[in-house]
Amino acid sequence: SEQATTVSIQTPIHSMTTRSKVVSCQLPLVEIVAFIRVGENIRCALRRARRRLSLSLRFLCLSSSTTDLKSEMECSKVKKSSQNVRVAVNIRPLLTRELLLGCTDCITVVPGEPQVRIGSHAFTFDYVYGNMGSPSTTIYDDCVAPLVEALFHGFNATVLAYGQTGSGKTYMMGTSGEGSNSGVIPKVMESIFKKIDSMEEREEFLLEFHLLSSKKSEEAFLAKPVVPERVPLQIREKKNGGIKLDGVFEAKVTTKEGMKLQLLRGSLSRATGSTNMNSQSSRSHAIFTITVEQKKIAHIGAGGDISCVKLHLVDLAGTERSKRTCAEGMRLKEGIHINKSLLALGNVISALGDEKKLKDGGHVPYRDSKLTRLLQDSLGGNSKTVMIACVSPANTDAEETVNTLTYANRARNIQNKAVINR
Ligand code: ADP
Ligand code: MG
Numbered sequence: 162s163e164q165a166t167t168v169s170i171q172t173p174i175h176s177m178t179t180r181s182k183v184v185s186c187q188l189p190l191v192e193i194v195a196f197i198r199v200g201e202n203i204r205c206a207l208r209r210a211r212r213r214l215s216l217s218l219r220f221l222c223l224s225s226s227t228t229d230l231k232s233e234m235e236c237s238k239v240k241k242s243s244q245n246v247r248v249a250v251n252i253r254p255l256l257t258r259e260l261l262l263g264c265t266d267c268i269t270v271v272p273g274e275p276q277v278r279i280g281s282h283a284f285t286f287d288y289v290y291g292n293m294g295s296p297s298t299t300i301y302d303d304c305v306a307p308l309v310e311a312l313f314h315g316f317n318a319t320v321l322a323y324g325q326t327g328s329g330k331t332y333m334m335g336t337s338g339e340g341s342n343s344g345v346i347p348k349v350m351e352s353i354f355k356k357i358d359s360m361e362e363r364e365e366f367l368l369e370f371h372l373l374s375s376k377k378s379e380e381a382f383l384a385k386p387v388v389p390e391r392v393p394l395q396i397r398e399k400k401n402g403g404i405k406l407d408g409v410f411e412a413k414v415t416t417k418e419g420m421k422l423q424l425l426r427g428s429l430s431r432a433t434g435s436t437n438m439n440s441q442s443s444r445s446h447a448i449f450t451i452t453v454e455q456k457k458i459a460h461i462g463a464g465g466d467i468s469c470v471k472l473h474l475v476d477l478a479g480t481e482r483s484k485r486t487c488a489e490g491m492r493l494k495e496g497i498h499i500n501k502s503l504l505a506l507g508n509v510i511s512a513l514g515d516e517k518k519l520k521d522g523g524h525v526p527y528r529d530s531k532l533t534r535l536l537q538d539s540l541g542g543n544s545k546t547v548m549i550a551c552v553s554p555a556n557t558d559a560e561e562t563v564n565t566l567t568y569a570n571r572a573r574n575i576q577n578k579a580v581i582n583r
Contacts, residue, residue: 246514247547248573249288249304250277250566252554253329264555268562282563284570286550300333301348304547309352312453312470317539319473320345321506323569324551325561326479333551334476346424346449346474353451354417396534404538424449446502446532447476471539477503480568481561503568505530510548510572513541548572 252268269278275289288303308318322330322345335344343351397405414420451472480503505526512518512525519525527537540546550569552562 245541245543245545246510246573247287247304248569249290249300249547249549250275250284250286250569251290251300251329251333251549251551252277253332253551255554259553259555259557262557264557266554267556267559268552268554277566279559279563279566282566284566286569286573298348300549301345304549305345305349306352308472308545308547309349309356311545312353312472313356315470317471317544319475319536319539319544319546321475321477321546321548322551323477323480323503323548324565325481325553325558328551328553328558328561328565330476330551333549334474347421349451349472349474350417350420350424353453396531398534398537404535406535446478448535449474473536473539475536477506480565502530502532505533506536507568507572509533509540510546513546514573 252270255264255266267279270276270289270291271278271283274285275287276283276285277289278284288300290300305320308316308320311318320334322334324330333344334346335348395406399405414423451474452469453472454469478500480500508526508529512523515523525541527533527540533540538544548569550565552558552565554562
């Protein structure tokens with residue numbers, strides 16, 4: 162017509178995401194017909210057409226009686242649910258100190274399977290990184306890269322490093338370094354900036370990095386890099402279900418260097434007196450939150466849509482102080498002793514992993530601890546979560562290692578394939 166031009170594009174599709182589910186179908190080619198309004202950006206028109214297509218595909222899947230399509234749907238549902246919560250285990254190598262003390266390696270990794278054995282126990286996970294000290298690149302590629310990618314598709318995400326003090330949580334998360342030897346956090350930073358650089362509408366992104374430390378101006382920190390004072394954290398829930406923090410230092414950065422500076426500042430404040438098991442770093446959770454604000458291209462007749470997503474990178478408190486907490490009567494059914502927030506976190510993740518219960522409107526106990534309240538909008542729902550349980554292979558740490566593996570395994574709700582009789 163006078164008012165519109167029609168463009169038809171044939172595109173191969175194997176699966177596509179609609180708002181609520183992943184729809185897979187075996188159509189080799191799908192035609193997208195886009196009507197372009199006069200003066201309208203072609204990309205907006207295509208996006209509209211794709212939206213319409215995904216709606217019709219969803220309808221097709223729902224109304225189709227062919228078992229093929231139905232089983233495809235079931236299959237993609239399972240895929241999706243297992244993608245939302247993943248649990249990996251990272252076994253660090255024996256340290257020189259441990260070798261000198263005559264410690265031995267007490268963990269066996271089952272070849273070709275994500276399974277670990279220790280004593281009479283066997284545990285299955287999504288991924289297991291062996292005691293040879295897997296390169297951090299592998300952990301990043303398997304566990305974290307999909308979460309970073311998900312960020313740019315509008316999902317919130319959380320990476321949790323769990324384990325006793327000395328098990329390699331901070332080493333794995335890493336706060337410095339570059340290239341393949343760097344830890345998870347620098348790798349996340351690098352790939353976020355790479356991703357933004359490769360996008361055409363670069364100026365549409367606004368990155369914010371939040372560190373949980375008290376409010377201090379950047380200039381003051383630069384002039385005198387002091388450890389920020391500690392203030393109680395206030396957590397407030399926004400009307401839309403999002404979480405807002407008071408008493409937190411928030412920095413808006415636009416460069417990688419700016420982000421590194423903020424990270425350094427965070428780790429500095431955490432490193433105070435970290436010489437023994439009761440150090441700050443083993444008693445506190447370090448949470449590094451990256452907020453990505455993405456402004457969709459505005460087009461005629463519509464304002465720019467702003468999407469705001471969060472990625473939490475969490476180096477959890479050491480789990481061993483559990484022993485003290487257990488004296489106060491905190492106890493898990495399975496006999497693991499952990500502190501309150503870690504107990505709450507385990508309960509939340511385990512509730513999220515229980516598809517059946519969730520469907521029946523099952524309760525997710527977010528409100529049981531500050532940690533879970535804080536992560537609430539990035540755990541569960543449409544968010545992606547990965548927990549990496551870090552363990553020491555030393556026989557002297559066997560008891561804690563079993564506790565950690567039991568906790569992580571419970572969080573994942575994975576049926577263990579092999580149970581060795583005691
Ligand atoms: P956590 O943060 O869990 O208390 P750390 O990350 O501080 O533990 O690690 C404890 C010690 O183990 C450190 O000296 C660290 O350098 C070493 N370490 C941890 N993981 C590895 C690894 N994959 N390869 C070599 N050394 C490691
Ligand atoms: Mg640490």
